[in-house]
Amino acid sequence: MPLTDTFVKQVKHSGKAAGDKYSDGGGLYLHVTKSGRYWRMAYRFGGKQKTVAFGVYPAVTLAQARKRRDAARELLAGDIDPGLVKQAAKAARALAGENTFEAVAREYHSIKSSAWSESYSSKWLRLLEKDFFPSLGKLALADITPPMMLGVLRRVEQRGAVDAAHTLRKNAGQVFRYGIQTGRCERNPVPDLQGALKPLSVKHMAALLEPVKVGELMRAIDAYTGQPVTRGALLLSALLFQRPVNIRSMEWAWIDLDAAMLTIPAQEMKRTQAGKMNGRPHFVPLARQAVEALREMLLLTGHREHVFPANRGDGRPMSNMTINAALRRMGFSGDEMTAHGFRAMARTLMIERLPGIHADVIEAQLAHSKSGPLRAAYDRAEYMDQRRTMMQAWADYLDKLRQGADVLQFKKA
Structure with a gap:
């Protein structure tokens, strides 16, 4: 006889390992086990006995289970296997889930x-998680339109993050191009947003670019x-013009004072993960003044791992805020000079004021990414003579600026 709602609600597992089956008719039955109550339908198709699952009670009621049984019987009447239909529907749902943004x-x-740097990889995903996934993440790529995307980007703009909006647009474009390549969608709506966003704000790291001001800076460092x-970190920032993180995290193991060479390991450089793992170290020839400064530091911190250790004595390097804080203490505002500004300062003044130095030599010493065969050649260790000459010329020029001399000489054309 057919099951009743009361029976289905109250029936208990008898303790049998295989469970208990209670028929409702038409192949539908309730399978009661230790773990729960399950709706099943037994049927024959193609000469084989089969079973299709309809869900778990009470999530699926008796009435709902009967409707699913009736639908399955209609499929059987049309010579269609309801089990295969269910599998196809499940696969379609899974595929739809795989096709979401x-x-x-x-x-x-x-x-x-x-292949990305750790910081870039983290930022790339974090931006999407914050702004795109909550609004568009569950939508299929093919269903996302330019107006939908613009709506998300407008909200990012409205909170003042114009640069982030442009970055998100670029990242989304990469996702859609990959979606096209893997057959998840047929077009990329991102190019349709060209010109729709507020223009990027061009920001430059504050740097002193006038010789007179650089002379003031060098005297302030001395004092x-x-x-x-x-003070040592400030001086070496000026002399070496490496990235702030490479200055403050510099280790004594990287330095050969007799050979006048700083060798920054590849994994410490601003590179992709592949570049960190497989790339060459970055060589920084040390001018006479840099060697002298490091010998002074050796007396202070030579017993520590880092040249510029943190005051806490916990084995960590100097804080990333220390150099900027020192510049403020010396009277240079954040609009005038930053820790990163030493790089722009050196690059600009060497190009403008020091004759005979090839721009590619400067870029190689800055460890900027290479854009041509000559730049790549200058980045190789065997081209160190040009870089060593440049580093000494730069240190000598800083000495002149410190003394208030040679501040008006421009490079000859």
Whole structure:
């Protein structure tokens, strides 16, 4: 006899390992086990006995289970296997899930992240998680239109993050191109947004670019009354013009004072993960003044791992805020000079003021990415003579600026 709602609600598992089956008719039965109550339908198709599942009670009621049974029987009457229909529907749902913006974006990120730097990889995904996934993440790529995307980007703009909006647009474009390549969508709506966003704000790291002001800076470093380690970091920032993170995290193991060479390991450089793992170290020839400064530091911190250790003595390098804080203490505002500004300062003044130095030699010493065969050649260790000559010329020029001399000489054309 047919089941009743009361029976289905109250029936208990008898304790049998295989469970208990209670028929409702037409192949539908309730399978009661230790773990729960399950709706099943037994049927024959193609000469074989089969079973199709209809869900779990009470999520699926008796009435709902009967409707699913009736639908399955209609399929059987049309010589269609209801089990295969269910499998196809499940596959379609799974495929739809794989085609969502979030699923494709995460797949693309997982494939590409090994070739990206750790910071870029993290930022790339974090931006999408914050702004795109909540609004568009569950939509299929093919269903996302330019107006939908613009709506998200407008909200990012409205909170003042114009640069982030442009970055998101670029990242989304990468996702859609990957979606096209993998058959998840047929077009990329991102190019349709060209010109729709507010223009990018062009920002430059504040740097002193006038010789007179650079002379003032060098004299201020000499007169700095704060921590001697901080003064040393300021001086080496000017002499070496490497990235702030490479200055403050510099280790004594990287330095050969007799050979006058700083060798920054590849994994410490601003590179992709592949570049960090397989690339060459970055060589920084040390001018006479830099060697002298490091010998002074050796007396202070030579017993520590880092040339510029943190005051806490916990084995970590100097904070990333120390140099900027020292510049403020010396009277240079954030609009005038930053820790990163030493790089722009050196690059600009060497190009404008020091004759005979090839721009590619400067770029190689800055460890900027290479854009041509000559730049690549200058980045090789065997071209170190040109770089060593340049580093000494730069240190000598800073000495002249410190003394207030040679501030008006321009490079000859």
